[in-house]
Amino acid sequence: MINNHKIILASKSPRRQELLRLMDLEFRIVLKEVDESYPADLNPEEIAVYIAEKKAKAFDENVTDEIVLTADTIVCIDNKILGKPENAEHAVEMLQLLSGRMHRVITGVCLFYKQQYHSFSDVSEVYFGELSDEEINSYVEKYKPFDKAGSYGIQERIGLIGIERINGSYTNVVGLPTEKLYQALAKL
Template sequence: MLQEKLAHFQIILGSGSPRRKSLLKELRLDFTVELMPVDEAFSSSLQKEEITNYLVKLKADGFRKLKDNEVLITGDTIVWHNNRALNKPQNKAEAMQMLQSLSGTTHQVISSVALTSKEKQIIKSDEVDVSFRELTLEEIEFYVDQFKPFDKAGAYGIQEWIGKIGITSIQGSFYTVMGLPVHLLYDALLEITEK
């Protein structure tokens, strides 16, 4: 079992995301949260999972020096639509603009996770197709006003009201869209504990 393999390791989540914290708890993992501020800028030449893979590595590389028994988890998620990345909206107008562009279309959600120990680093990424029905301006405004999705890539959370009423199909993992490809994290945790 994973818990037995991790008994001698200290897991650190390098993310303030409440969704990632919740998912790790649901995996029955003991972990602590430590945050290091990182400038999440990336080159415009990067595409899709190149962006999220770069950012999870950047977050890990900017962390303090790890001890022998420590494993750091860093994650990143983008929404990819019309050949560009939609990150976290800066304000209400930007959030509404993002959701209007996603309305009635299919986009990709790409999440990467990095596991870093003193000896090695494992990076895995996953991509999911998500389709929205046509959303009305009133629905978009209600969601942005009530849920304030300013900490979410693409200005929405699949687990929130807009996901329940607006998403018509998902091709892939629900948890990847939530911000953490849990199935890949599980595999990576098994891998990183192997000597």
């Protein structure tokens, strides 16, 4: 049933694209510019869903029989949201903050189908071991994680050597909770 749906992925994330491919889902990519600001009174889970829905609303009048899939992933530590780093120095600061601590990765997902919004979020707890300044600087220099919330990719070197454990979905930390996505698509 899921394969009968035509999916528009509204994301330039190569990680989300690869996860959909691994799920054997066919999709096409359509990108729209969206302001990712949000009201100050939202909690982190609400922020991720709010931005995902905002991205989906950019497609309101343009879609008839396809599912628009949008998502937004945020990293949260001590109720502070770590977005995408502005530069290498900012990336290093974020990774130093995450070193030796637990943080939450929250992904909001919105499926826009037949003029209705179907939204959900997923939360994973990620535990980093202590990272040396050399490990952090080397990672930032080589991988340039400037398109990643929290300045890291779990599937890259820093995740492979630094993450001690995860409570929750691995794919959520990558950027798309595939388990919940599959269940949501099956209900459409």
